[in-house]
Amino acid sequence: MKKNLIAGNWKMNASLEANDALVRAVxxxxGAQGADAFATVAVCVPAPYLAQVRALQSGSPLELGAQDVSCHEQGAFTGEVSAAMLREFGVRFCIVGHSERRQYHGETDAVVAQKAKIALAHGITPIVCVGETLxxxxxxxxxxxxxxxxxxxIHVNGHCISEICVAYEPVWAIxxxxxxxxxxxxxVHALLRRQLAAATAHAERVHILYGGSMNAANAAGLLAQGDIDGGLVGGASLKAADFLQIIASAGRAAG
Known part of the structure; x- marks a missing residue:
């Protein structure tokens, strides 16, 4: 049975003190839920806090994620963070192509595809975001x-496409x-599954997450759908009780 994937996206919200309290509570x-039996859970944190959160989650089932990655391997790209650097911090997942990156930083489909490719090359699973505006x-x-x-x-990653995750994030709902x-x-999830199935015989392996304001109140209904394999959770991932409730909903959906 494929586990649901619940990934928290902290966005640009964090502090040493708040991170410590949040991760410990999660x-x-x-542990109380036995969540690792039915869900893979990750937190995608701002780059300056990767070391802190890595230390906090070490030895636990909580996975570490990043919010972006450079499409370059190395070099004179001030402010960029490479996939190799992320891998050294034990990052397992990396969000690429979030609508905020597309909107505010001008990331094109081609750039997003290249970021997914470079993440995969370094053993990091990209969470590729797609979605429409209002x-x-x-x-x-x-x-x-x-x-x-x-x-x-799909065009850039070809035979590796079954190794990615996808997050459908309707921009109007973020x-x-x-x-x-x-x-x-x-x-939309079913549409994406069909598109992936045309590109790989292993489309069922791909987690397709819902990423448009999933919260404690609506998670159960969303996760009950046949092609929704988890959630990319924004604001609710900053509140331990809400995030845990979403994780619990993933468990009920899996059961």
């Missing part, structure tokens, strides 16, 4: 948008309090 709750959804272009974004990653209904989310 680890205690995961304007695109209202214009009936959801399918066109997500298929274009996914096609770029940080807005709005959420796609379970049925809306499942429709």
């Amino acid at each position: 680890l205690a709750g995961m 304007e695109e959804r209202e214009a009936g272009r959801t399918e066109e948008t997500v298929k274009r974004q996914m096609a770029a990653v 940080g807005t309090g709005r959420t796609a209904t379970p049925e809306q989310a499942q429709e």
